Amino acid sequence: MSYVHHVEQFYGLPAFNFPSYADAADLPPADAVAWRLHREPYDAEESAEACWKRFTESVDLAKVRAIIFGQPWYDGDGGLTDEPLIELSDRLTGLEALFLGDLEDEQAMISTICHCDVAPILQAYPGLRELAVRGGEGLDFPVSGHDQLRVLRVESGGLPPVAAEHIAAARLPSLERLELWLGDENYGGGATIEQLAPLLTGEGKPALRHLGLQNSFIQDELAAAVASAPVVPQLTSLSLSMGTLSDEGAAALLQGQPLTHLQDLDLSFHFMSDEMMLRLWTALEPAGVRVDLTMKHEREADEWDEDGRYIAASE
CATH class of the missing domain: 3.80.10.10 (Ribonuclease Inhibitor)
Known part of the structure; x- marks a missing residue:
């Protein structure tokens, strides 16, 4: 059984795959769906940059509530740089949820989905309420805190211990749900009880109601x-x-x-x-x-x- 599938719903919204060469008039209302930006390799007639540009020109960005990034933004060969997303923070004023790395097993093994430091994204979007990350290679979470984040989910075959330590120590006063797949040290995991200690005390997370410490040896x-x-x-x-x-x-x-x-x-x-x-x-x-x-x-x-x-x- 695989635990890794494309999300069908995100942030309470149906996932909608932004189509190739869509007419803006045929698109759903910007706030009615979670916009999935994803292309299968054999369908990739346009680059990720071109698709992103067309998305930003076709959709009322101020009303977009949730975005899901799949392939080729994230794949086994690298990940999306955060600059294009950060540069549009003054237009994506209603963005509340992000899913980074929505790939299935046949597209990339979960251990090879690459990420980076997510702090710049969190700083650019202080109103973000839900962040989901699939993969772990290169991931870090070096933020002292974020006031609005309510849900944080990291699905990983090997969550870097430093990222787990930073998440555990972060001040997240609104966080209600936290799920961490800790993974295998042979694939970059290996977080220790000591590194998770601030999380186990509840320090900095007074609103936490669901805790998942999963997928660990x-x-x-x-x-x-x-x-x-x-x-x-x-x-x-x-x-x-x-x-x-x-x-x-x-x-x-x-x-x-x-x-x-x-x-x-x-x-x-x-x-x-x-x-x-x-x-x-x-x-x-x-x-x-x-x-x-x-x-x-x-x-x-x-x-x-x-x-x-x-x-x-x-x-």
């Missing part, structure tokens, strides 16, 4: 840290999915602080035993917590890997 350690993390009581949902969670991590969750205030606990894609799954279900479901224990996996140990556990998305 240290899922048991994350579960143990979450079990006593000060941020947990303020959450309504928690995800430790897509990683190597085993009975060890699940036991730490059960032995830690109460989780019965949560509405949702997503532990899908895991390596827990049936017995531990039953313990979790028995402890939390009667309290009204929706516990997702789907996608149980078995260890696949061999002579090169004695542990045999793996994460959902790395390459």
Whole structure:
């Protein structure tokens, strides 16, 4: 199962692929869709620059609320520079949501989708409310804070530890949902509990209600840290999915602080035993917590890997 697909909706709006050589009169209202700028290689009759120019001339930019950048703006060979987007910040005055790197597996492996420092984009758009990033190579988030950002999602096969550390430390007073796919250190990941420590305390993120620390080889350690993390009581949902969670991590969750205030606990894609799954279900479901224990996996140990556990998305 692939976790990497084109988004069909973004920021509560249907994704609309900006067509080739479209008549402006045939386009939807600028504020009614999330505009996807994407071209398949065999359809790329115009350059990214030409498409961007035509988009800016055909659409009422002041009313655009959400933009999705796909290929060739982001691909396995490099990414879009942020200058064209930043240069139009005085016209894209209603922009509230950005998705950077909307590519599927057959277009580019998630580990090869390149990015850069997103600080200039956040500084240019102080009204941005949602930022989604797919990929991680070259990504960084060196911002001290952003007042309006409500949703931050990073889908990565290897989130650079420095980027994870900067996100954890950033002051984001309006942030309600944070989802980080930490990934594999062989593909640029490897963030540690220590680097995520400010996030686990809730420091600088008083509005946070959903936390996802996912797709990691240290899922048991994350579960143990979450079990006593000060941020947990303020959450309504928690995800430790897509990683190597085993009975060890699940036991730490059960032995830690109460989780019965949560509405949702997503532990899908895991390596827990049936017995531990039953313990979790028995402890939390009667309290009204929706516990997702789907996608149980078995260890696949061999002579090169004695542990045999793996994460959902790395390459």
